[in-house]
Amino acid sequence: MLKKTTVQKLSDLAAGLMEKGALIAPVREEAGHNFREISDPAAVDLDFYNTLLSPKSVFFPHTEDFIRYKTGASIAEAVCVEPDIRPTVLFGVRPCDVKSFEIMDIHFTGTGKVDPYWAKRREAATIFGYAFDPNTPADPADFYSTLGIGAADPEGSDVFMIRKDQDLLLQAVSPKGEKLLSELPSLSDASADDQKYFDGTVAAGRTFKTRFTCVEAEPIAKKFEDLFHNAAFWEKVSEACLSCGACTFVCPTCYCFDICDETLFSQGTRRRVWDSCMFTDFTLEASGHNPRTKVYQRLRQKISHKYSYHIRKYGPISCVGCGRCTRNCPVNIDIFSIVNEAMKA
Amino acid sequence: MATSFKQIEENLKTEAGKLLDAGKVSMVLAYGRGYDEKHPLPYVARSLADVDGMVFNEYCTANLARYLVRYPRGTKIGIAAKAADSRAVIQLIQEDKVKRDDLVILGIPVYGMKNAKTDEAIDAKTTCGLYNPVIYDVLLGEEVHGQPVLSPYEVLEKVEAMGQDERFAFWKKELDRCIRCYACRKACPMCYCDPCFIDQNKPKWGEKSPETGGNLMYHLTRFHHLAGRCIDCGECSRACPVDIPLYLFHKKVAKECEEMFGQAAGMSIDEKPALINFRVEDSDKILE
Amino acid sequence: MSFEPKILGIACNWCTYTGADLAGTTRLQYPQNLRVVRVMCSSRINPSFIFKAFQLGADGVLVGGCHPGDCHYNTGNLYARRRLAVTKKILEFSGMEPGRFRVEWISASEGNKFAEVVREFTEEIRNLGPQTKFKIS
Ligand code: SF4
Ligand code: SF4
Ligand code: SF4
Ligand code: SF4
Ligand code: FES
Numbered sequence: 001m002l003k004k005t006t007v008q009k010l011s012d013l014a015a016g017l018m019e020k021g022a023l024i025a026p027v028r029e030e031a032g033h034n035f036r037e038i039s040d041p042a043a044v045d046l047d048f049y050n051t052l053l054s055p056k057s058v059f060f061p062h063t064e065d066f067i068r069y070k071t072g073a074s075i076a077e078a079v080c081v082e083p084d085i086r087p088t089v090l091f092g093v094r095p096c097d098v099k100s101f102e103i104m105d106i107h108f109t110g111t112g113k114v115d116p117y118w119a120k121r122r123e124a125a126t127i128f129g130y131a132f133d134p135n136t137p138a139d140p141a142d143f144y145s146t147l148g149i150g151a152a153d154p155e156g157s158d159v160f161m162i163r164k165d166q167d168l169l170l171q172a173v174s175p176k177g178e179k180l181l182s183e184l185p186s187l188s189d190a191s192a193d194d195q196k197y198f199d200g201t202v203a204a205g206r207t208f209k210t211r212f213t214c215v216e217a218e219p220i221a222k223k224f225e226d227l228f229h230n231a232a233f234w235e236k237v238s239e240a241c242l243s244c245g246a247c248t249f250v251c252p253t254c255y256c257f258d259i260c261d262e263t264l265f266s267q268g269t270r271r272r273v274w275d276s277c278m279f280t281d282f283t284l285e286a287s288g289h290n291p292r293t294k295v296y297q298r299l300r301q302k303i304s305h306k307y308s309y310h311i312r313k314y315g316p317i318s319c320v321g322c323g324r325c326t327r328n329c330p331v332n333i334d335i336f337s338i339v340n341e342a343m344k345a
Numbered sequence: 346m347a348t349s350f351k352q353i354e355e356n357l358k359t360e361a362g363k364l365l366d367a368g369k370v371s372m373v374l375a376y377g378r379g380y381d382e383k384h385p386l387p388y389v390a391r392s393l394a395d396v397d398g399m400v401f402n403e404y405c406t407a408n409l410a411r412y413l414v415r416y417p418r419g420t421k422i423g424i425a426a427k428a429a430d431s432r433a434v435i436q437l438i439q440e441d442k443v444k445r446d447d448l449v450i451l452g453i454p455v456y457g458m459k460n461a462k463t464d465e466a467i468d469a470k471t472t473c474g475l476y477n478p479v480i481y482d483v484l485l486g487e488e489v490h491g492q493p494v495l496s497p498y499e500v501l502e503k504v505e506a507m508g509q510d511e512r513f514a515f516w517k518k519e520l521d522r523c524i525r526c527y528a529c530r531k532a533c534p535m536c537y538c539d540p541c542f543i544d545q546n547k548p549k550w551g552e553k554s555p556e557t558g559g560n561l562m563y564h565l566t567r568f569h570h571l572a573g574r575c576i577d578c579g580e581c582s583r584a585c586p587v588d589i590p591l592y593l594f595h596k597k598v599a600k601e602c603e604e605m606f607g608q609a610a611g612m613s614i615d616e617k618p619a620l621i622n623f624r625v626e627d628s629d630k631i632l633e
Numbered sequence: 634m635s636f637e638p639k640i641l642g643i644a645c646n647w648c649t650y651t652g653a654d655l656a657g658t659t660r661l662q663y664p665q666n667l668r669v670v671r672v673m674c675s676s677r678i679n680p681s682f683i684f685k686a687f688q689l690g691a692d693g694v695l696v697g698g699c700h701p702g703d704c705h706y707n708t709g710n711l712y713a714r715r716r717l718a719v720t721k722k723i724l725e726f727s728g729m730e731p732g733r734f735r736v737e738w739i740s741a742s743e744g745n746k747f748a749e750v751v752r753e754f755t756e757e758i759r760n761l762g763p764q765t766k767f768k769i770s
Contacts, residue, residue, distance in 0.1 A: 030522070031588035052586065053524070062524065063554040140381050211380075240387035242411070244531035246586050249524050262552045264689075264769060273554045279527070281544045295415075330532045330584030331407050332384035332461075504726075513728020513766050542681065550681050558769035562684055565723060569680045572719045594726065601722040606715065620719065623711035629701075631718035632736045 002190035002198055003170045003181055007046065010168065012186040014041035014091075020180060021087030021124075024058055026051055035090070046130065046163070049139055050094050054252030054324060056104065058090055059121045067270040071263060081269075085120045089180075091128040095205070096144040096320040098129045098156040100252035106314045107255055126180055129157030129173075131201060138210040141323030143336045145210045149320060152205025162201050169198050210321065213340055217311045223342055224308035233345050234296040237338045240331045243295045245276035247325035247333070248302065253318045256282070277301045303338055347456035347476075348486025354401035356485040357425060360451055362396045364423045370449055373423035374412055376405040383461050387412065401425075403459045406467060408578045410434045410534040413443050423449040425485070427458070431478035432576035432611030433534035439611070439618050440574075442537065452481025454489045460583060469495035471592050473577035479612055497577055498600045504593055516594075517557065520564050522587050525555040529591055530567060532584035535574045542566060568594050573602045573619035576611040605631045638692040638758040642669035642751075643678055647705035648740045649697030655744030663748040664755040667695065674698070675736075676709035680720040683734060687767035693733045693758035695750070700738040710738070729766055732757050 005013050017023045018041060025044040026033040032052035038044055069078040101122070108118035131152035132138065138151070145151075154160035158177030162169045169190055172178035181187065190198075227233055248254040258275040261268055275282060278299070283292045292298050310318035319335070326334045348356075361373040377388025377398045385405050389412075390396050409424055410433035416422060422443075426434055431452060437443045454477045458467040468474055474497045476489035504512060527543075530536040542550050543563045551562030575595045582592040603609050606619040606627075644650040650671045656663065672678060675698025683694050696717060704710040717736050725731045737750050 031586065063556065140383075239389050240407075242528065242531035242584075244528040244584070245526040246528040246584070249526045250586060258553060260553050262554065271554060275553075276526070279544075281540060326380065326384075328586040330528050330580070332379040332386045334380040334384070337380050507728075509725075509728050509730055511728075512726070516727055550685065558688055561727075561767065562681070562688065565684050565727060566681045569719060569723055572723075594723075597726045598719065598723060602719065605718055620715055621712070623708065623715055625702075625711070627701075627711065627714060629714070629738075632714065632721065 001172070001181075002195050003184075003187040004190040004194055005168050005170070005187050007163070007166050007168055009186060010044055010046065011041040013168075013184065014038060014044045016184045016186050017089045017091065020126075020183070021089055023089050023091060024055075025091035035092075044091065046092055046168070050097075050322060050324075052324075052328075053250055054100065054322065055090060055093055055097050056100065056252050056255075058088070058125070059101070059118050060104070060108070060255060062274050064117055064272040065269050066259075066272060069268050069270065071266045071268060083117050083120065085124050088121070088125040089128065090125050092130045092161070093127055093157070094132060094322070095129055095151065095153040095156075096142075096147075096149050096322045097252050098127060099144075099147075099149050099153075100320045100322070101127070102156055103253050103316055103318055103320070104255060106316075110314075126158045126176055127156070128170075128177075129154060129160045131160070131162045131205060132208075133163065134201060134204040134208040138208070139323055139327070140211070141326040141334070142321060143211040143213075143323065144321035145208065145212050146215055146336070147317060147319060147321045150202070150205035151208040151210075152202045154202060162198050164194065164197050167194070169194050171198060210323075211336055213336070213343070215317070215339060215343075217315070217317055220317070220339070220343070221308045221311035223345075224304045227342055227345060228300070228304065230345070231296065233342070234300045237341060238296040238299040238333075241278075241295050241299050241333055242331060243278050243280065243298055244330065245278050246328045246330060247335075248276040248278055249274060250324040250328045252320060252322060252324070253306070277305070299333075303335060306335075307339060307342075347454065347489050350402045350457075353453055353486045354399065357401055357451060357453075358396050358399050360483050360485065361390055361399065361423060362393055364449055365390065365393055365396065370421040370423040372416070372420070373425070373451075374409045375399045375425040375451075376401055376407070401453070403457050404461045406458055406460065406580070406583060408433055408532070408534050408580045410437060411532060411580070413437055413448075413534070414537045418444075419447060421447055421449075423451060425451045425453055426478055426481065427453045427455045428475035428478050429473050429576055429578035430534075431480050432473065432475075433578060434611075435480055435614050436535060436574055436576055436611035436618070438614045439616060445614060449483070450478070450481045452478035452484045454478065454484065454486050456489045456492060462583070462588075467579065469497045470500045471582060472579040473497045480614065498596055501593065501597055501600065504597070517561075519589050520560045521557055523555055523560045523564070523589055524587060525553070525560065525563070526586060528584040528586060529581035529589075532580045533571070534578070534580070535571055535576070536567070538570075542570075564591070564594070568598055571595055572598045573606065574610050575599055636759060636763060638666045638755060638763075639690060640667045640693040640695060640755060640758060641686040641691045642667045642695045642697065643675075643682065644669050644671055644697040644739075645675045645677075645699060645705075645710075646671055646673050648699035648703065649737075649747065651741035652697070652739045652743045652747040655741065656747045659744050661744055661748040663751040666755045666758075667751050674704060674706050674709040675713040676704075676706070676716075678713065678717070680716065680723075683720055683724075684767070687729065687733070687764060688769050690764070690768050692761070692764040693735070693754060695754050696734075696736045697739045697747070697750075698736070700740055703740060730761050730764075732761055733764060
């Protein structure tokens with residue numbers, strides 16, 4: 001059953017959701033919108049294109065504490081840190097980002113080894129997807145249609161939201177979403193017209209075009225395999241790359257991390273901290289040897305991982321075309337252009 | 346009248362072409378086409394054929410001096426350098442990272458550069474505010490004159506006027522937002538250390554996690570390492586995905602260095618960097 | 634409980650550290666709040682030492698070196714003077730109370746001055762109270 005509310009009454013909806021658990025939603029910040037835990041329902045802001053940082057940190061925080069220990073004490077005295085898992089509503093996620101969760105699930109739960117932190121957080125979350133507006137052009141950096149993602153795909157969300165002028169239409173997609181929606185008194189029933197609009201938008205989203213090029217998993221995986229030893233190609237496309245970590249940290253499908261022991265005096269915490277294959281020391285070995293000393297080798301890793309190794313190992317391309325890496329690259333390196341050039345090479 | 350961007354682009358192509366054709370340089374560092382007009386890309390031309398790919402427009406903000414240390418010593422390089430960028434080139438020469446003789450500097454007088462993210466003009470608020478390159482072999486347009494010359498330090502007033510506690514709260518709030526992507530140091534022409542102190546783990550200066558302790562250590566030390574060397578190009582702050590106004594701190598340190606040591610970074614190839622130098626007449630007053 | 638400041642001293646081997654020794658052997662009284670680390674020269678001091686000391690909970694940091702012109706390595710402290718002046722400005726602009734960091738030139742024969750400086754600095758830090766800004770818990 002399609003439900004509706006208005007943008008003016010968004011804070012009522014937010015307040016209702018906060019009764020169900022932690023609400024994580026887009027808020028306006030200095031540099032753009034970001035997903036944050038909401039304490040003031042009025043702070044939820046749906047007037048954004050897409051968030052600056054991806055929502056991956058909701059399930060895979062930048063820092064995750066695992067163990068607390070005392071130096072000099074026995075291992076038996078170390079304690080596991082219980083993750084803080086609460087029922088969560090993740091609100092206002094764009095379809096490409098919703099898709100990223102499915103890809104990340106492969107690594108954290110789908111390979112036979114389940115990462116309990118990711119799995120429990122995913123389990124505890126209800127996702128409210130939020131359609132892009134197919135009537136306004138996409139950001140020039142986006143290319144999610146290339147990856148087969150529509151501007152208004154409800155798949156993967158528990159509830160899917162479409163904005164209709166000043167109205168917000170909400171459709172339950174999963175039983176979890178269905179149940180939650182039925183418990184929200186601030187929502188009213190939508191009309192048949194609204195339903196038509198909703199379905200029309202989902203359909204329009206499927207033909208909506210961001211930057212587009214025809215990329216298929218198998219041929220592109222092969223292409224990058226063939227290009228692996230083509231240093232000239234990689235040197236050329238990476239000539240501007242600074243080898244910073246901006247692209248990987250904003251990316252919804254980058255999941256590399258480092259395990260760090262942070263000790264202060266005799267108290268320590270073993271924690272997981274995001275890492276980036278673009279960092280110089282990412283591949284530095286204890287012997288001092290570093291197999292990837294050159295910028296081109298690191299950029300090759302980043303792109304081939306997403307568009308080749310990942311396909312070979314798990315099937316899908318590990319990129320959803322959200323455009324964040326391109327938008328945030330200090331020197332405007334664009335993964336879409338590199339993929340295009342690879343296909344021509 | 347400032348030379349138009351289109352004209353500068355033409356001149357850039359012509360001069361780069363001449364240099365490559367005559368074999369005077371083996372590469373020219375310039376700007377090339379990005380995924381759209383607004384997002385040009387640092388670009389290297391190695392042959393006459395590559396020259397066509399060059400562009401120059403108001404969004405060509407990257408400081409190309411950053412790339413100079415990447416190529417083997419002795420490589421003959423042509424480099425397109427805007428005002429602040431030319432100061433970075435000078436500073437790198439002072440630090441013996443590149444040799445003057447190995448460079449052909451294609452100076453670009455700039456007026457009307459824009460930040461692609463905000464579309465705001467790039468001026469003395471976030472950079473040194475100079476219009477004309479300090480050093481060049483060829484100038485790709487007419488020098489810009491008659492434009493207001495603003496102090497690059499005026500923007501500091503607000504933060505300088507704060508009390509200690511308020512200022513600490515200000516920086517804590519800003520630096521706590523840092524996600525430690527290190528785009529700032531990587532975009533900086535003066536941050537060429539390998540490894541950077543923050544990547545060392547023996548001793549470990551700061552934690553890797555993006556929290557107050559490590560963030561403060563990373564940034565304060567980096568501000569220190571840039572003292573007397575930062576040429577106020579503003580790249581670090583433009584590179585920052587979360588828009589931390591690093592330039593404010595760098596400007597303050599630069600201002601203090603200028604006052605204490607009587608020299609600004611990157612203004613003359615005959616100077617030594619202020620912090621690897623001293624004068625016998627330096628006074629203890631600076632320690633007060 | 635009254636506040637007993639924790640102060641890190643970093644002293645060069647040839648002058649200030651020897652001066653501190655002299656203060657000790659001549660049994661001059663000075664507060665016990667200072668813990669001294671010896672370095673070979675004031676120019677060996679990495680500014681990060683100072684930031685780190687504050688992060689680890691120092692309430693004040695005192696650097697001691699030879700008088701300008703007297704450095705065992707001739708010019709070490711002339712470089713150090715410039716560098717530490719910058720450190721001071723950076724601390725100040727970050728919001729740290731400027732009084733928490735001090736540089737003093739104390740020669741090997743100035744045991745008296747050493748004791749005097751420590752007394753005065755300890756008093757100053759005591760007045761400033763505990764340093765909480767940089768401290769990581
Ligand atoms: S592609 Fe851009 S964001 Fe990524 S490492 Fe290179 S310079 Fe940094
Ligand atoms: S610190 Fe920032 S402003 Fe200074 S030279 Fe480096 S990038 Fe430019
Ligand atoms: S922060 Fe310091 S150590 Fe790191 S690259 Fe910059 S100058 Fe070098
Ligand atoms: S670029 Fe910004 S977010 Fe990244 S490390 Fe520097 S200050 Fe932090
Ligand atoms: S040896 Fe004392 S300051 Fe250099």
